[in-house]
Amino acid sequence: MQETKHQRESQRGDDIIAGRNAVQEALRSGRTIDSLYVARGNHTGSLAALIAKAKEQGVAIKEADARKLDFLCGNANHQGVVAVAAVKEYASVEDMFTLAQQRGEAPFIILADELEDPHNLGAILRTAECAGAHGVIIPRRRSVGLTYAVGKASAGAVEYVPVARVTNMAAAVEELKERGVWVYAADLDGETWCGVDYSGPVALVIGNEGHGVSRLVKEKSDFVVTLPMAGQISSLNASVACGILCYEVARQRQGLRAR
Numbered sequence: 001m002q003e004t005k006h007q008r009e010s011q012r013g014d015d016i017i018a019g020r021n022a023v024q025e026a027l028r029s030g031r032t033i034d035s036l037y038v039a040r041g042n043h044t045g046s047l048a049a050l051i052a053k054a055k056e057q058g059v060a061i062k063e064a065d066a067r068k069l070d071f072l073c074g075n076a077n078h079q080g081v082v083a084v085a086a087v088k089e090y091a092s093v094e095d096m097f098t099l100a101q102q103r104g105e106a107p108f109i110i111l112a113d114e115l116e117d118p119h120n121l122g123a124i125l126r127t128a129e130c131a132g133a134h135g136v137i138i139p140r141r142r143s144v145g146l147t148y149a150v151g152k153a154s155a156g157a158v159e160y161v162p163v164a165r166v167t168n169m170a171a172a173v174e175e176l177k178e179r180g181v182w183v184y185a186a187d188l189d190g191e192t193w194c195g196v197d198y199s200g201p202v203a204l205v206i207g208n209e210g211h212g213v214s215r216l217v218k219e220k221s222d223f224v225v226t227l228p229m230a231g232q233i234s235s236l237n238a239s240v241a242c243g244i245l246c247y248e249v250a251r252q253r254q255g256l257r258a259r
Contacts, residue, residue, distance in 0.1 A: 015148035017083040018073035020046050027053050032086040034145035035060040037069060039080035047080055060140055087151035091162035096135030106201045107181055108249060110136045113169055113217055114208040115238060118144045122153020123239035129157035131246035137172055140165045170216040176203050183221040185213045186241055190224030198249040206242045
């Protein structure tokens with residue numbers, strides 16, 4: 001039985017596609033799928049074929065129990081599979097360099113390293129758009145993607161900011177460095193955020209809400225920059241930290257002098 005529009009939108013918005021036939025048609029039509037949730041257990045028959053097709057298209061596959069699947073689709077008849085469609089097609093890292101070239105600017109890229117909260121990623125996209133960044137890079141796994149909630153939290157910025165998904169964030173850092181981009185990881189025990197030169201090609205790394213920037217990504221970064229914490233809490237919200245750093249980059253690039 002095919003799910004109704006009301007059922008699809010009941011929990012997450014119209015990015016939810018439930019049921020084997022509906023998911024199969026979405027994959028066949030070329031719709032950009034962010035992730036595929038499948039029932040934990042024996043993956044045979046048509047479900048195995050769906051998983052194989054999704055993997056061919058680079059879709060992240062996640063196993064989930066029946067309660068999780070029910071929640072995702074508002075108790076629609078999911079038949080053991082629920083797809084989360086992206087609200088916008090993913091871009092490539094090359095698209096970001098092209099955009100920077102078109103604007104006549106040095107590349108300014110944000111790497112969101114394993115962010116899990118859609119509101120954080122949405123807020124970062126909004127800040128990226130307002131501060132003049134050329135794109136945001138996210139990992140394919142262990143990260144929220146371009147879901148309906150992210151699009152809503154971005155307040156429309158998702159339509160203007162290229163977002164690329166990569167298999168390996170550490171490798172993405174290496175690629176950026178090879179192309180002349182200086183990589184700055186926001187983490188503890190680094191240089192003061194406003195004492196660093198961001199006037200050239202810049203990539204800012206914002207880490208996970210709980211454990212921060214992953215070890216290998218931090219090690220491969222050129223600099224670690226830190227925001228001072230004067231209170232009892234040890235860190236800022238990820239999107240807030242990103243906003244402060246993005247506007248320091250924007251200030252330096254625009255030649256605005258601080259008093």
